[in-house]
Amino acid sequence: AAGVIQSPRHLIKEKRETATLKCYPIPRHDTVYWYQQGPGQDPQFLISFYEKMQSDKGSIPDRFSAQQFSDYHSELNMSSLELGDSALYFCASSLDRRMAMNTEAFFGQGTRLTVV
Amino acid sequence: AQSVSQHNHHVILSEAASLELGCNYSYGGTVNLFWYVQYPGQHLQLLLKYFSGDPLVKGIKGFEAEFIKSKFSFNLRKPSVQWSDTAEYFCAVNEADGGSQGNLIFGKGTKLSVKP
Numbered sequence: 001a002a003g004v005i006q007s008p009r010h011l012i013k014e015k016r017e018t019a020t021l022k023c024y025p026i027p028r029h030d031t032v033y034w035y036q037q038g039p040g041q042d043p044q045f046l047i048s049f050y051e052k053m054q055s056d057k058g059s060i061p062d063r064f065s066a067q068q069f070s071d072y073h074s075e076l077n078m079s080s081l082e083l084g085d086s087a088l089y090f091c092a093s094s095l096d097r098r099m100a101m102n103t104e105a106f107f108g109q110g111t112r113l114t115v116v
Numbered sequence: 117a118q119s120v121s122q123h124n125h126h127v128i129l130s131e132a133a134s135l136e137l138g139c140n141y142s143y144g145g146t147v148n149l150f151w152y153v154q155y156p157g158q159h160l161q162l163l164l165k166y167f168s169g170d171p172l173v174k175g176i177k178g179f180e181a182e183f184i185k186s187k188f189s190f191n192l193r194k195p196s197v198q199w200s201d202t203a204e205y206f207c208a209v210n211e212a213d214g215g216s217q218g219n220l221i222f223g224k225g226t227k228l229s230v231k232p
Contacts, residue, residue, distance in 0.1 A: 031218065033218075033219055033220075035220075041224075042206060042222040042223060042224045042225050043160070043206070043220075043222050044222075045219045045220065045221070048218070048219050056218075056219055058219065090159060090160065092220075094218060103218070104148075104150070104162065104165055105218070105220060106162075107152075107159050107160040107161075108159060109158075109159045110159045
């Protein structure tokens, strides 16, 4: 079965550079979530999208932005990177829970971002 | 605001020992409950989930969890652990009430080390 695809799997950037992470949800899933997991930390919710509109916002820094495109894939854009942005970034997708309550989120493999 | 507490930061067991990992949440409404496992360097994988019905849920790899509403708990259990269960385990909740957006709130995680 198709899973959530994230690219790239690994990314090394220098401070103050920009990075773009991509997420391709499971086919027919229209809701995408982004999470950040720092070293030894629990995943923290950043932002979510439903039907190409921002659905909810968590602890996403102002330097980050995200969007969901017409094919439902999502991109997380990170600018002015800081050392503290080094983390594993997970994308998850689900069916819109407002239409189908009790749906679960399926996670991608993650993108490991290292800022040097 | 919701929160999830996992009582044990690191648990060390010998193979064949029984496992119980504690998870408590705080939220006044109805929640969906999840346990995820994360093997070293890997993404989050769903072990089991509770939406409604029988409070004792069985998941993959011989894991089970019991939802005790009066205690706001969802403890994970396995009768006999294996070395391959060495991983980090995350308890997570999201709101099951209408109008919520579905993003997961994770506990801090419990690292399980199983000695062969």
